[in-house]
Amino acid sequence: DTEVTQTPKHLVMGMTNKKSLKCEQHMGHRAMYWYKQKAKKPPELMFVYSYEKLSINESVPSRFSPECPNSSLLNLHLHALQPEDSALYLCASSQVMIGQGKIYGYTFGSGTRLTVV
Amino acid sequence: AQKVTQAQTEISVVEKEDVTLDCVYETRDTTYYLFWYKQPPSGELVFLIRRNSFDEQNEISGRYSWNFQKSTSSFNFTITASQVVDSAVYFCALSRHPTGNTPLVFGKGTRLSVIA
Numbered sequence: 001d002t003e004v005t006q007t008p009k010h011l012v013m014g015m016t017n018k019k020s021l022k023c024e025q026h027m028g029h030r031a032m033y034w035y036k037q038k039a040k041k042p043p044e045l046m047f048v049y050s051y052e053k054l055s056i057n058e059s060v061p062s063r064f065s066p067e068c069p070n071s072s073l074l075n076l077h078l079h080a081l082q083p084e085d086s087a088l089y090l091c092a093s094s095q096v097m098i099g100q101g102k103i104y105g106y107t108f109g110s111g112t113r114l115t116v117v
Numbered sequence: 118a119q120k121v122t123q124a125q126t127e128i129s130v131v132e133k134e135d136v137t138l139d140c141v142y143e144t145r146d147t148t149y150y151l152f153w154y155k156q157p158p159s160g161e162l163v164f165l166i167r168r169n170s171f172d173e174q175n176e177i178s179g180r181y182s183w184n185f186q187k188s189t190s191s192f193n194f195t196i197t198a199s200q201v202v203d204s205a206v207y208f209c210a211l212s213r214h215p216t217g218n219t220p221l222v223f224g225k226g227t228r229l230s231v232i233a
Contacts, residue, residue, distance in 0.1 A: 033220055042208055042223035043162070056220065088160050092221070106152070106212075106221055110161040 006091050006109035014117055015081060021112045023074040023091030029107070032074040034066060035090040037111075043090055049074060081116045088113050119144045121211050121224035129230045130199050138194045138227045140209030146170075148214040151185065151192045152221065156206045165207075168192065199231045 004025045013019050023032065031050050035043035048056035049068040057066075063085075065077040074091055091109040120143040130136045142151065153165040166176060168185050176183050180197045196203055209224045
């Protein structure tokens with residue numbers, strides 16, 4: 001399995017809703033990432049998890065709450081979002097260490113397109 | 118700090134023309150990795166190539182080729198005989214040597230339109 005699977009692919013939510021985005025990989029990658037991408041912009045880093053611990057939070061508002069319950073799963077919990085949070089949310093994973101035949105690279109999911117109304 | 122600059126915001130070419138996408142990077146690390154990704158309208162990021170800082174060999178893969186010049190901190194991407202299916206946004210990206218805390222830093226992207 002060489003994929004990162006993100007669900008749902010599309011999500012429309014109201015500003016008072018609570019929803020979650022899910023990301024799953026079974027490649028044994030121990031680093032996982034959330035990126036946010038607005039239209040016509042590059043992906044912007046939100047969070048990095050390394051060995052299931054949060055290692056980077058790029059000053060993301062608390063209405064976004066990440067969670068890494070195990071080495072294969074990464075969630076992004078959403079609460080009280082604003083219309084400007086509408087974007088494509090991309091999850092990625094990577095090897096922490098290379099060598100022993102492991103090739104370093106990032107695998108991206110196909111993203112969740114979020115619309116906040 | 119790491120930075121990637123893609124000076125070309127949009128490029129439009131006629132099918133079968135060759136096109137080069139420029140990428141200039143900044144880093145203080147001696148070991149680093151450079152990447153190119155393609156993002157079609159559907160949104161997924163498609164991996165094209167990875168190059169580490171110790172490997173300055175140019176690479177060709179079909180109609181795609183990459184020119185890595187450490188002396189000018191550039192990693193340019195050329196598409197030969199472009200096709201309509203090449204229309205997409207292309208991102209150049211940079212990462213440090215992996216230690217578990219090494220996110221990709223993206224350039225702003227170049228939108229390529231290939232016209233039939």
